[in-house]
Amino acid sequence: MLIRASTRLMQSKKRENMSNKNVVEIQNLLKQFPVGGGFFTALKDVNLQFKTGEFSGLVGPSGSGKTTLLNQIGGLDSPTEGSVNVLNMDLVNASHNQRADLRKTKMGFIFQSYNLLPVYTVFENVELPLILNKIESKKRKELVEQAVEWVGLTDKLESRPSQLSGGECQRTAIARAIVHKPALVLADEPTANLDAKNSHQIMKILVNLNQELDTSFIFATHDEKIMEYLKRIIHLDDGQVTQDDIIEKPKMSL
């Protein structure tokens, strides 16, 4: 499949995201969950920086804290100790509404189970972030069509999620995550429910978007196929970072 993007629009977006600042800065992060009478430590001593445009992944066995860390970055949960800075916002001291606003304007989320809204069409699902961002309807249509074209679903605009295959659902979810051209996309096990062919297709789309839009991606995964595309692999074990590798030449690329 050929994935093309309208380059001029993207270049302006590119400059905007191209500050030398880190998109994410995490310092001395500790996250504990109350369990029974005591605490369970899900993350400990986490110190990480992510630069603009990175295509990185949190890798580790199930239960190692990948989702917990993504939730911290997404401002969906607050740390027990330490600081989390995302896109120049100190999440620890930000209000619920400020964090929501940051997610709305500058972040996108992709989940393992797609989480499309079942009663809405592909078009409407992808349109929702733009409605929340109060973009007027003509502009919305334009942006939705563009995003849907990137993921190759132009012929499915009016379909409902129940009429789509798993791969098509995840591509819709990707279009929804990137339609407002966020600076940072968080993807939690995006290929876990997909077969190899669809997984590779999804990853190729995401690599392309990373290059065209200069959007930063952080994955959480234990899928070998995803790792082949990553340019940075951060190993988590028992809530701690055990290894942090830059991959100069990923095995798979465009």
Add this chain to the structure above:
Amino acid sequence: MFKFVLNGILRDRSRSLFPIIIVSLIVALVVFYKGFLVGAMGNMFKDSAVITSGHVKVMTTAYKEERQMLPNDLALLEVDHLIADLSQSHPDHFWSPRISFAGLLDLPDENGETKSQGPVFTTGIDFLSENSRQAELWELDTRIVSGREIRHFNESLVSAKLAEQLGLSLGDAVTFVGTTMDNAFTTFNFIVVGTFDLKMGPVDKQMMLADIQGARMALNMENAAAEIFGFKHDMFYDDKNSQVLRNQFNKMHSDTSDIFRPTMMALRDQNQMGTMVDLADVATIIILGIFILIAMIVLWNMGIMSGLRRYGEMGIRLAMGETKGQVYRSLILESVIIGTIGTFIGTAIGIPLTWYVQEYGIDYSSAFENLSNNTMMMTTVFYAKITPDLFFIGIVPGVVATVLGTMLAGRAIYKREMAQLFKELEN
């Protein structure tokens, strides 16, 4: 955003159709139930109104003071004129004169000697004038045990108990012995054309019903009456309405200290009926309150269930940057839309249903057949009543309860950590 929410409601049947059906049903039930209760309570007073109190009644102030003694010497005069006045100024009521009097009833043998004799309590009622509804109101067709209704001013109906006591048979001429309005001795012959049973226990033990004209002749009370009963045309006792009428009337006639000036009493002013009326009101409110409470619990649960089902949607919307408040408000907006539609439909079902039972009643007579022996009078047909508030009462369970239920159910959004919503969304 409104369009987005509306689309969701319209397309997701489990979000719209099912809740709207439930809300409509509950609203229809509440509307009907309220109409039925109010109607049943109002009708509860029908027998009292017909037999002893009217919805309101007019008498002289002096008569009122001593009314236990049936002081007919204090009766109203020029009654035709008074009734014409009342009919004109209160066209929502119809007015009917009454004379109650006590005396002796004497049954002579063929020689004119007393065969049997006993005390009698007679009520003179306007059965015979054109458009009189008294025979209908007294339900004579079901209460007459033998014989027929009164067709002539000197005919009378005697209670079955009194007839048995005196050994009366149909066609007998009986002599009433008593005093006239001017406290003179009088006798008057009535022909017994029927016997009746009020089915209210011993109250009719010594009772005779006569036509008002006969009573007037017996007591020398031409164009006089002890009392003028007023009834609302629909025979539904409306306590507030009657009190207003009574107050207006009494205020209008308060400018003299004439002891013969007319005064009005409402049903509630007589024989402790006020307590009954208040009790009935309280009972209606309590029963309806419990009913609405149950409705609210059902709707609340429905809110929780549909909320649970949609944690996934809430989670993703939070991730997309809606605040908890926005998600919560859109849920409330949905419940307002559903509650409003349900209230409309429910009211549109409940009102005609109530109207039907208002016009035709529900007949319980077969259910009560074994219960009601001859000594007990029970109303066996229940009528509902459409009151103006019936058009709005549905809002309480329909909109208020639905929205309240959703608000309570939706609090889960606030209580839960956002990450927790995602956990539930992964499953």
